[in-house]
Amino acid sequence: MATPESKPRHIFLAPAPRAVADIFDADDLARLKALGTLTIHEDGPVTDTVFDKHAAHADIMIGQFDLPAERLAKASSLRAVFNVEGNFLANVDYAECFRKGVRVLNISPVFAEPVAEAALGMAIDLARGISRSDRYFRAGTERYGLEANREAFTLYRQDIGFIGMGDLGRAILPLLRPFGAHVRAYDPWLPAMWIESTGCEPASLETVLRTSKVVFVVAGVTSENQGFLGAKEFSMMPEGAALVLVSRAGVVDFDAMLDFAAKGRIRVATDVFPEEPVSPTHRARSIDHMVLSPHAAGALDGALREIGKRVVADAELIARGLPSAMCKVAQPETVALFRSKPVSKS
Amino acid sequence: MATPESKPRHIFLAPAPRAVADIFDADDLARLKALGTLTIHEDGPVTDTVFDKHAAHADIMIGQFDLPAERLAKASSLRAVFNVEGNFLANVDYAECFRKGVRVLNISPVFAEPVAEAALGMAIDLARGISRSDRYFRAGTERYGLEANREAFTLYRQDIGFIGMGDLGRAILPLLRPFGAHVRAYDPWLPAMWIESTGCEPASLETVLRTSKVVFVVAGVTSENQGFLGAKEFSMMPEGAALVLVSRAGVVDFDAMLDFAAKGRIRVATDVFPEEPVSPTHRARSIDHMVLSPHAAGALDGALREIGKRVVADAELIARGLPSAMCKVAQPETVALFRSKPVSKS
Amino acid sequence: MATPESKPRHIFLAPAPRAVADIFDADDLARLKALGTLTIHEDGPVTDTVFDKHAAHADIMIGQFDLPAERLAKASSLRAVFNVEGNFLANVDYAECFRKGVRVLNISPVFAEPVAEAALGMAIDLARGISRSDRYFRAGTERYGLEANREAFTLYRQDIGFIGMGDLGRAILPLLRPFGAHVRAYDPWLPAMWIESTGCEPASLETVLRTSKVVFVVAGVTSENQGFLGAKEFSMMPEGAALVLVSRAGVVDFDAMLDFAAKGRIRVATDVFPEEPVSPTHRARSIDHMVLSPHAAGALDGALREIGKRVVADAELIARGLPSAMCKVAQPETVALFRSKPVSKS
Amino acid sequence: MATPESKPRHIFLAPAPRAVADIFDADDLARLKALGTLTIHEDGPVTDTVFDKHAAHADIMIGQFDLPAERLAKASSLRAVFNVEGNFLANVDYAECFRKGVRVLNISPVFAEPVAEAALGMAIDLARGISRSDRYFRAGTERYGLEANREAFTLYRQDIGFIGMGDLGRAILPLLRPFGAHVRAYDPWLPAMWIESTGCEPASLETVLRTSKVVFVVAGVTSENQGFLGAKEFSMMPEGAALVLVSRAGVVDFDAMLDFAAKGRIRVATDVFPEEPVSPTHRARSIDHMVLSPHAAGALDGALREIGKRVVADAELIARGLPSAMCKVAQPETVALFRSKPVSKS
Structure with missing residues (x-):
């Protein structure tokens, strides 16, 4: 931390299947923008083309899109990936993230x-x-x-x-x-x-x-x-x-x-x-x-609105070189054990 | 308290419409008996005849039977009346009880x-x-x-x-x-x-x-x-x-x-x-x-069983000349204000 | 209680050895005055002359002065006596108070x-x-x-x-x-x-x-x-x-x-x-x-200031015919047992 | 993790300046031994000779001895280092530990x-x-x-x-x-x-x-x-x-x-x-x-005895491939920031 960072930061936000508006309010987005360039992608899946153009140079990625080793290899500035989901899905190469010192986080605490x-x-x-x-x-x-x-x-x-x-x-x-x-x-x-x-x-x-x-x-x-x-x-x-x-x-x-x-x-x-x-x-x-109960225990509006606030708070910490505090951090020992389906709890 | 009391004590128990067995277990009854002579009346209402014969000389009365001034006048040893009900019903002459220093209690805390x-x-x-x-x-x-x-x-x-x-x-x-x-x-x-x-x-x-x-x-x-x-x-x-x-x-x-x-x-x-x-x-x-909800919030078996335990604990205190601790004590200022029907909450 | 009371109320306040100013602030006194005529006596002990002239007709007495049966006999309107002390001292005829339905209270909860x-x-x-x-x-x-x-x-x-x-x-x-x-x-x-x-x-x-x-x-x-x-x-x-x-x-x-x-x-x-x-x-x-520790556990300024607030709150309830809620109420069973010296804890 | 591990484990314990007997009781040591071969070194500092002979092949190291990159390079089986101290001292090459996926922990929670x-x-x-x-x-x-x-x-x-x-x-x-x-x-x-x-x-x-x-x-x-x-x-x-x-x-x-x-x-x-x-x-x-207060807030006997229990509990988890739960885990973002002297709080 605390090492002053001169280069501009990039944040890539593509939260599908969630909508940006459901999880980030105007204040949250303003805080994200204050951290660096914010690219929002809500127009279809994050294809390789989209990834290469908008995500690869990001310091912080927010979403649930695939992050195999090949994509991670291109993401040389990447410090943190926020999954706006209550689980660690199988579409991220966690081992590679750990090797590269990339923090992977999810927002399960909101539930x-x-x-x-x-x-x-x-x-x-x-x-x-x-x-x-x-x-x-x-x-x-x-x-x-x-x-x-x-x-x-x-x-x-x-x-x-x-x-x-x-x-x-x-x-x-x-x-x-x-x-x-x-x-x-x-x-x-x-x-x-x-x-x-x-x-x-x-x-x-x-x-x-x-x-x-x-x-x-x-x-x-x-x-x-x-x-x-x-x-x-x-x-x-x-x-x-x-x-x-x-x-x-x-x-x-x-x-x-x-x-x-x-x-x-x-x-x-x-x-x-x-x-x-x-x-x-x-x-x-x-x-x-x-x-x-129809899978309704966690899926409150209020919980969704809290997602953005947790992500932004941790993004701010990470931008300052500090450990995250509000999201769940993937641990090497356990991340591969969980076998949730890529359908959100909420 | 604490004044040694030599004369034998009498306890009159007539809890209708509750049954003795629903609210007192064997241990509770044994403790009551240890305090003095225990007379249990479960055989019909407490008529004047029953009252005069079994209740009038009691130190402690337990039940929901009528206690107008005339009955209280006969109850010269009376120190406490326990209503095994969650309310103070209108069939007791509270003012007379207060004048005579008789404690009137109910078991509302169990609910x-x-x-x-x-x-x-x-x-x-x-x-x-x-x-x-x-x-x-x-x-x-x-x-x-x-x-x-x-x-x-x-x-x-x-x-x-x-x-x-x-x-x-x-x-x-x-x-x-x-x-x-x-x-x-x-x-x-x-x-x-x-x-x-x-x-x-x-x-x-x-x-x-x-x-x-x-x-x-x-x-x-x-x-x-x-x-x-x-x-x-x-x-x-x-x-x-x-x-x-x-x-x-x-x-x-x-x-x-x-x-x-x-x-x-x-x-x-x-x-x-x-x-x-x-x-x-x-x-x-x-x-x-x-x-x-069908008037079921308080009427748990466990609550009924607690009635006996609270009554006995307070009867023991009262027998020792101490203030009660487990039941609700009627207060002169408020007892007349409540207008519950003589049908128990439970 | 709730019964509208038309006759003016009298409150007699003589808190020696405490000073009025130590335990009642301006707001407390204003609230007392709103209940009826307030007579404050801080000029020496409450002699019989003082009592007869200023206290005997009071509905509420506040202080630590003697209340033997003779004085209580004169106090036909008396409903409550507040001892601005943490104990029930021996200078009050409690039995007589209970007979007359006079509430006796102390402020021990502040300590x-x-x-x-x-x-x-x-x-x-x-x-x-x-x-x-x-x-x-x-x-x-x-x-x-x-x-x-x-x-x-x-x-x-x-x-x-x-x-x-x-x-x-x-x-x-x-x-x-x-x-x-x-x-x-x-x-x-x-x-x-x-x-x-x-x-x-x-x-x-x-x-x-x-x-x-x-x-x-x-x-x-x-x-x-x-x-x-x-x-x-x-x-x-x-x-x-x-x-x-x-x-x-x-x-x-x-x-x-x-x-x-x-x-x-x-x-x-x-x-x-x-x-x-x-x-x-x-x-x-x-x-x-x-x-x-030099008898300092309870004697905080803040505790003293709370005395007045508790007395006033209960005086207001008593004036409305309601039970007190903030002070300790003397109980017939125990009040005679305590043998504190008439020196306050604080 | 959960993957059965067939090769024998080695644990190297050299807690100076703490004594083994101050922080591990017999039960703690028995549990450590149940995890693999336990080598205890209390006979002077962990020199390079000692390290090479007794520590280098360990899966788990417990102590406060130096762990520069050169030593870490030799420790190819190393999974975790427990510092039996309330701080992360400067004598460990943390960056190298993070690169190798070695967990570094301290026992600050006991204090x-x-x-x-x-x-x-x-x-x-x-x-x-x-x-x-x-x-x-x-x-x-x-x-x-x-x-x-x-x-x-x-x-x-x-x-x-x-x-x-x-x-x-x-x-x-x-x-x-x-x-x-x-x-x-x-x-x-x-x-x-x-x-x-x-x-x-x-x-x-x-x-x-x-x-x-x-x-x-x-x-x-x-x-x-x-x-x-x-x-x-x-x-x-x-x-x-x-x-x-x-x-x-x-x-x-x-x-x-x-x-x-x-x-x-x-x-x-x-x-x-x-x-x-x-x-x-x-x-x-x-x-x-x-x-x-003479630096005595944390240094209770009971705290020292808890050190062993926390270390053993986490060593057991780590041996099973699970994340630790009882000790403080060094985080890449912050470990270098703390500048405690290598003198324990306790």
């Missing part, structure tokens, strides 16, 4: 709060039967008071489990704290000591499943954990326990999960589905012990 | 946590559209991601208002704290200084209504405030704001509230209704911008 | 925060050796780094105990929460359930003493607990444990406490002393393992 | 909690005059109650400032939260948005100084900010404001700071000094408005 809020809302819904009671009311089959609450339980001082304790789990934790819950967390990527420092008890997957009345599934999909929550795991859960799935459908055996919900063995809230849109005749649509 | 949890769940539901999205999903009309969230907002850093800041409001506040909300509270019974000490901004009713995206209505009904939230007040609320009603239906003009919800002007979640059960053809049942 | 802050400061001081290290530095005998910390310990995740869990204890608890301490509390006046609701573990006196590395003594002196912490109790404390005494010197055997501190067996911080001022040659002045 | 606790203790001490009152008591010059508190103030709802908001600042913040303080933070390396996310108000250095009654100086020394807090800055502080210096003496003009403290213009607590040990005749030793 942490809205998803955490939705996850808590769904957990209370499952525990207290909010949407189900409302549905019965509309059908004229509601019961009242204690009668309505035969299956209800509370989050207060409850045993609650997390599968995964990454950024999203950590965003949910503060929302649970006032409930005085006992939280156990399973995360094979994190040391027990780390989990303890969040106020949670580190636990095995089995312990989390067997002891928790509510389980938040917030693990990402990697090349290794697809479908790792299946019938065997669901059968470990206590009768009537609740599962809240807000990360990726790929981590569960979705059919097995529906089986357990259909027979009322567990309750399930899910924001994600193996195929979206969900087939009109999908059996999930009529399972009583479910809360169905 | 604070479950109602707070339900209120938060309903607030998130209205803000994020959880039960509505689920309903659309079941109807096959769901949209996804941003499309699903056109009307969604978040509680994070939101303007939130309270109408009333009594025990229930204070139970909701800690649940909101991690959202970093700006909370304004209107409570004409509490000094500005007091409201500030809870971290809220004291505000007029109008300011609370005009500035809040979510309004929690947690005021009790008094002889003076029936229906004080009507069309004029709802029209002050911002377009699309959410109203969560968990105290008493009597504080709102229910029809006006439904009008505003029906036209989508505001969103409403309510746990209470002017008449329960609600008529099968009641229009509330089909209003899209509502969450309907 | 809770400053005393809690000082108590935490003294606890960290004892644990980390702050004032002792500073003293060594000034004597030129300091050691550095680890050498300086041979006896130091931290409050993080520490075992901490409370003797007493009244208003003051409850003010200290939030300050300890971020340290993740395990807190045990002994309070014979409070049910286990109540103590649990504060997040503490209810424990016997012996358990608190034997397990805690820091003990906060925040119990008031009653007719029954004078000197209840003596050599036997101190000898239960772990080697090098810290005792923070901020309530009343009368609850400890002060000499025994000094013995244990003098031999380095425990560390002691005290804000209170059996006689104040302390004799110039008192041995406490030279004990190395002590922090000596 | 965050103890330093935060000490900083809070010193802040309360300065605000409330704890060590000064104790000193007066020992000199027989104490005053009591309000008289003792003429200059005292409280942290409750106080304006508090931070200069720097790195790991240490973030450890202090939760301790301040229960005081309801208004916190402003100046940190030129962090975006306003980031500072806001911590609940603080981003502010200029001047605003922090002019508005804060307590200023925590927690900025590290860089090649650019030496002595940046001088007479000009101290003169911006309000009369009687408190400065708590717990990072590095190099960030202040120490003489100017002492001048301001000596005349009572500000109060100062410092854990660090330009030269340690401090000269016996140093004027700081007799300044009344100071709290002097």
Whole structure:
């Protein structure tokens, strides 16, 4: 840092399939322009021609376009690539970026709060039967008071489990704290000591499943954990326990999960589905012990508007030679593990 | 206290319409018996005959039976009356109790946590559209991601208002704290200084209504405030704001509230209704911008079981000559103001 | 209450030994005057002549003057007495007040925060050796780094105990929460359930003493607990444990406490002393393992200024027929137990 | 990462000037050995001979020995270097490490909690005059109650400032939260948005100084900010404001700071000094408005014992191909900026 940089900077912005106007406001764009020449490309894909002409000389690239080694080889000034997406997609040659000292970032932090809020809302819904009671009311089959609450339980001082304790789990934790819950967390990527420092008890997957009345599934999909929550795991859960799935459908055996919900063995809230849109005749649509959410946990307008602000703040730091602070930084150890589809969470 | 008391104590327990077994477990009853002679009456109402024979000499009475001045006159040893109900009903001569130094208590604190949890769940539901999205999903009309969230907002850093800041409001506040909300509270019974000490901004009713995206209505009904939230007040609320009603239906003009919800002007979640059960053809049942809850916010099994524990803990204190700590104590200034129907919240 | 009151109200204010100007600002006085006729008496004691002429017809009395039954008999309009002191002194006939439905209040809540802050400061001081290290530095005998910390310990995740869990204890608890301490509390006046609701573990006196590395003594002196912490109790404390005494010197055997501190067996911080001022040659002045505080934990200017604001806020409520909210209300069960000297904590 | 690694791993541990036994317990060492061959070198410096024989083939190095490019060139298996020190010293060729994909880590997180606790203790001490009152008591010059508190103030709802908001600042913040303080933070390396996310108000250095009654100086020394807090800055502080210096003496003009403290213009607590040990005749030793701490804020036994646990936990992750989680990772952008002397904070 801090080395005064005399040469003009170039910023290349091509955020498709997002629109510039959805994620950057006038002030954000003004701040980007204050850093150097800003080239915005919204007119079709970033072809090689476009790349060579507008992107190759950029110091900072913002978008989701392909960055194979050949393109990176041309980008000799490149210092940072911002993916305006919640994941690190497979269309970037990360190893080459690391070799060249290019920072690759994504904006997943913008989704942490809205998803955490939705996850808590769904957990209370499952525990207290909010949407189900409302549905019965509309059908004229509601019961009242204690009668309505035969299956209800509370989050207060409850045993609650997390599968995964990454950024999203950590965003949910503060929302649970006032409930005085006992939280156990399973995360094979994190040391027990780390989990303890969040106020949670580190636990095995089995312990989390067997002891928790509510389980938040917030693990990402990697090349290794697809479908790792299946019938065997669901059968470990206590009768009537609740599962809240807000990360990726790929981590569960979705059919097995529906089986357990259909027979009322567990309750399930899910924001994600193996195929979206969900087939009109999908059996999930009529399972009583479910809360169905249309991939809406993170996709708030406010989250999108925050994307631009995070990117600009970090671009400013990077232009000054400082480490980024607002976006998620790709790490050599993990970036290749994640196998998200190039369809945004939002 | 602390005056050694030699004479044996008598405790009279007649909790109808609650059943002893629903609110006291074996350990609770054993503790009561350790305080003196325990007479349990579950066999019909507490007639004068029953009263004279079993209750009149009691030091501590537990139940919801009538206590007019004539009965109190006979109860010369009486030190405390526990109403196993969330309200102070009109069938007790409170003024006479105060004159005689008899403590009258109710167990409303057991409902604070479950109602707070339900209120938060309903607030998130209205803000994020959880039960509505689920309903659309079941109807096959769901949209996804941003499309699903056109009307969604978040509680994070939101303007939130309270109408009333009594025990229930204070139970909701800690649940909101991690959202970093700006909370304004209107409570004409509490000094500005007091409201500030809870971290809220004291505000007029109008300011609370005009500035809040979510309004929690947690005021009790008094002889003076029936229906004080009507069309004029709802029209002050911002377009699309959410109203969560968990105290008493009597504080709102229910029809006006439904009008505003029906036209989508505001969103409403309510746990209470002017008449329960609600008529099968009641229009509330089909209003899209509502969450309907069948008087279930407080009536959890766990809350009932806590009743006995609170009563016993306070009975033990009172037997030792100490002030109670776990139940709500009737205050001369306010007890006559509340006009609850003798039907329990739960 | 809410009942319109037509007759003019009278307020009699005679706060000696405090001065009106120290506890009421212009705004406070204006608010008092808005409630009715305000008579201020600062010119000598409230003799019977003064009382009969200026106080007897008052609705609200503010001060520390004597209120025996004879005076109360004359005070037929009296509704509330505010003691501008942190205690309920023995010069009021409380039983008579309760019979007449007169509320008696004191302003002890103003001291809770400053005393809690000082108590935490003294606890960290004892644990980390702050004032002792500073003293060594000034004597030129300091050691550095680890050498300086041979006896130091931290409050993080520490075992901490409370003797007493009244208003003051409850003010200290939030300050300890971020340290993740395990807190045990002994309070014979409070049910286990109540103590649990504060997040503490209810424990016997012996358990608190034997397990805690820091003990906060925040119990008031009653007719029954004078000197209840003596050599036997101190000898239960772990080697090098810290005792923070901020309530009343009368609850400890002060000499025994000094013995244990003098031999380095425990560390002691005290804000209170059996006689104040302390004799110039008192041995406490030279004990190395002590922090000596000159009855200064509560007596901040800001606390005094808060007295007036709390009194006025409650006077306004009482004038409206509502319960007070900002001052401590005397309870029949306990008021006679406390045996504070009529010398203010501050 | 996750790819099973068949070749045996080598770990080289040479923590001088720390001793292995001070920072690793038996369990820690057993866990290290479970990762591969462990070579411990405590017998003198890591000469080239020692390095070539014992360290060069290591996958993981733990210590503070020199790692110039020549040594790194030999270390072809090297994946991570743990500095068992709170800083990144100048004796490592960081640029070469980054090029080779070698992670460099230090254990500064172990000091965050103890330093935060000490900083809070010193802040309360300065605000409330704890060590000064104790000193007066020992000199027989104490005053009591309000008289003792003429200059005292409280942290409750106080304006508090931070200069720097790195790991240490973030450890202090939760301790301040229960005081309801208004916190402003100046940190030129962090975006306003980031500072806001911590609940603080981003502010200029001047605003922090002019508005804060307590200023925590927690900025590290860089090649650019030496002595940046001088007479000009101290003169911006309000009369009687408190400065708590717990990072590095190099960030202040120490003489100017002492001048301001000596005349009572500000109060100062410092854990660090330009030269340690401090000269016996140093004027700081007799300044009344100071709290002097002998570089003891972080150097607790417990912190040292935590070093081993953090190193082992991260070594285990690194051995599995995962990112570290418990130690501080050197960042290309900043590592060269810090100019700490190779003398540990602790």
